[in-house]
Amino acid sequence: MKRDWLPLLLIPALMIGALPLIGSPASWVTLTVAGLAMGLMIFIMASGLTLTFGLMDVLNFGHGAFIAVGAFVAASVMLALAPWMTADSIWLNLAAIGPAVLAAMVVSGVLGLAFERVIVRPVYGQHLKQILVTTGGLIVAEQLLKVIWGPDQITLSRPTALRGAFLFGDVAIEKYRVLAVAVGLVVFAALALTLNRTRIGLLIRAGVENGEMVEALGYRIRRLFVGVFVVGSALAGLGGAMWGLYQETVTAAIGAQVAVLVFIVIIIGGLGSVGGCFVGALLVGLTANYIGFLAPKVALGSNILLMALVLLWRPQGLYPVAKR
Amino acid sequence: MAEPLLSLRGVQTHIGRYHILHGVEFDVAEGGLTMLLGRNGAGKTTTLRTIMGMWRAAAGEIRFDGRDITHLPTPDIARLGIAYVPESMAIFADLTVQENLVLAARSGPPDQKRLDWIFARFEALKRFWTLPAGLLSGGQKQMLAVARAIVEPRRLLLIDEPTKGLAPAIIANMIDAFRELKDGESTLLVVEQNFAFARQLGDSVAVMDDGRVAHQGGMAAFAADSALQQHLLGLGMGEHQ
Numbered sequence: 272m273k274r275d276w277l278p279l280l281l282i283p284a285l286m287i288g289a290l291p292l293i294g295s296p297a298s299w300v301t302l303t304v305a306g307l308a309m310g311l312m313i314f315i316m317a318s319g320l321t322l323t324f325g326l327m328d329v330l331n332f333g334h335g336a337f338i339a340v341g342a343f344v345a346a347s348v349m350l351a352l353a354p355w356m357t358a359d360s361i362w363l364n365l366a367a368i369g370p371a372v373l374a375a376m377v378v379s380g381v382l383g384l385a386f387e388r389v390i391v392r393p394v395y396g397q398h399l400k401q402i403l404v405t406t407g408g409l410i411v412a413e414q415l416l417k418v419i420w421g422p423d424q425i426t427l428s429r430p431t432a433l434r435g436a437f438l439f440g441d442v443a444i445e446k447y448r449v450l451a452v453a454v455g456l457v458v459f460a461a462l463a464l465t466l467n468r469t470r471i472g473l474l475i476r477a478g479v480e481n482g483e484m485v486e487a488l489g490y491r492i493r494r495l496f497v498g499v500f501v502v503g504s505a506l507a508g509l510g511g512a513m514w515g516l517y518q519e520t521v522t523a524a525i526g527a528q529v530a531v532l533v534f535i536v537i538i539i540g541g542l543g544s545v546g547g548c549f550v551g552a553l554l555v556g557l558t559a560n561y562i563g564f565l566a567p568k569v570a571l572g573s574n575i576l577l578m579a580l581v582l583l584w585r586p587q588g589l590y591p592v593a594k595r
Numbered sequence: 596m597a598e599p600l601l602s603l604r605g606v607q608t609h610i611g612r613y614h615i616l617h618g619v620e621f622d623v624a625e626g627g628l629t630m631l632l633g634r635n636g637a638g639k640t641t642t643l644r645t646i647m648g649m650w651r652a653a654a655g656e657i658r659f660d661g662r663d664i665t666h667l668p669t670p671d672i673a674r675l676g677i678a679y680v681p682e683s684m685a686i687f688a689d690l691t692v693q694e695n696l697v698l699a700a701r702s703g704p705p706d707q708k709r710l711d712w713i714f715a716r717f718e719a720l721k722r723f724w725t726l727p728a729g730l731l732s733g734g735q736k737q738m739l740a741v742a743r744a745i746v747e748p749r750r751l752l753l754i755d756e757p758t759k760g761l762a763p764a765i766i767a768n769m770i771d772a773f774r775e776l777k778d779g780e781s782t783l784l785v786v787e788q789n790f791a792f793a794r795q796l797g798d799s800v801a802v803m804d805d806g807r808v809a810h811q812g813g814m815a816a817f818a819a820d821s822a823l824q825q826h827l828l829g830l831g832m833g834e835h836q
Contacts, residue, residue, distance in 0.1 A: 302691045359790075399771075425734040443759070470697075472692070473694055473697065474698065474699050476687070476689060476690060477690060477694075477698055480687050480688060480689055480690075481685050483649060483669075484681070484687070485698075486649075486669040486670050486673070487647055487649065487669055487673055487679045487681075487685075488666075488673060488698060488699055489670050489673035489674045489701050491668070491670045492670075493774060523697075571624075579660055592689065
């Protein structure tokens with residue numbers, strides 16, 4: 272099967288190009304791992320959104336709500352299990368993180384189901400209304416988070432086992448970032464396997480291309496969409512929980528802040544493409560870290576610039592999905 | 596007289612603010628091939644899409660096998676045993692040829708005998724089995740679109756311009772395939788502009804004009820009536836291909 276490797280090559284090209292600019296190999300390794308970790312966390316949050324857009328043409332600007340809810344729910348569970356978080360046993364640490372992440376995914380998933388029913392379903396096929404109503408949903412969700420958890424930010428401490436860094440000579444790699452990379456790769460592998468090796472995945476890929484024809488073949492794509500929406504919301508919750516631990520603070524605005532990066536990633540990757548989302552997320556994560564080190568003043572705009580450059584090269588994104 | 600497999604009564608369809616079908620009425624008898632003919636814009640494609648529920652009938656009734664399907668969702672209509680091949684082919688370009696056919700076979704992996712039968716008529720599909728369908732030529736995509744509709748037995752096949760852009764050798768294979776299907780398990784309703792193809796295969800014909808069925812009858816009688824052809828289609832069949 273003919274594959275388009277060119278966008279994938281951008282990742283090593285960016286890494287190699289950054290090395291002489293950064294100068295110190297130790298700093299380069301640290302920044303690269305940080306960039307990969309950041310990128311993979313964004314990928315976890317963005318993957319569901321790109322599929323929901325691809326499947327049903329739904330522009331969900333409220334996706335940040337699932338990220339924020341995931342972060343708050345996970346923070347609450349971890350704070351309730353604080354003694355386990357601060358214990359010296361990695362198993363007790365994991366026993367705190369596991370339920371926290373699970374709770375974040377379940378609550379975000381259920382919220383996603385309600386969001387689809389109440390907010391998204393009435394505006395299928397109406398992009399302007401989708402933007403307005405889902406943005407409104409995000410604002411309402413943010414305010415509800417303040418009502419439930421209070422207006423102040425929650426400070427989180429990483430569990431003992433994930434504090435500090437692995438040292439390899441001069442190279443320091445934060446332990447938490449290694450975990451983020453591992454979780455991100457597991458999520459990507461699980462999505463890739465589901466999409467490429469299962470019948471549900473086949474239906475999702477076909478639905479992203481031409482939902483109407485999938486229905487004409489006898490499949491109820493609306494149900495499929497609800498399923499993808501819920502899974503995407505749960506993944507956003509997982510990403511929110513991880514992002515909260517990454518930042519070590521959780522605020523009601525966390526979802527809206529990360530959602531900007533999430534949208535940049537899915538646009539760079541090509542709307543509807545999980546592979547493109549993966550490559551786009553890694554590019555965004557690496558660029559943010561390299562530019563943050565080299566020219567902190569322009570770091571904020573670096574991802575917008577990256578998006579503009581990618582769209583100049585490929586206006587439909589790195590891996591455009593064939594649409595009917 | 597036996598009840599028709601498919602019947603349309605007074606079907607009206609709007610697309611946006613345009614009123615396309617103005618009370619379409621015709622029957623498709625079980626076990627034959629009905630050609631749906633008409634000038635461009637007569638409403639043939641809209642009729643097929645309305646039968647499939649892809650555009651909703653604003654009025655009228657569509658019955659399949661004695662059951663009112665007018666307001667059923669598209670997947671439920673397909674699950675009654677109706678397959679649709681759109682004019683645009685609508686193959687899944689990012690999926691391989693194999694994946695396109697696996698998806699179309701709802702009841703499980705495609706039957707190997709059935710696949711061999713399809714490959715015998717559309718050899719290119721076997722050759723490019725693992726290739727993304729988007730890389731096929733126009734004619735090969737058309738073969739895939741038809742193969743997707745017949746990868747499992749279906750009671751009624753709705754096919755929109757199957758010969759469009761096909762080489763004569765492939766058209767001959769398609770004629771063979773449709774002939775075997777109508778003599779065996781399926782009933783076919785085919786929209787066609789290639790009148791030579793229509794005349795060879797059609798048992799009956801419905802001719803549309805301005806969103807209505809202006810004539811329905813046997814193909815043999817229609818093929819012999821050049822005045823009627825001239826009146827309904829603008830040209831006699833003899834003047835086509």
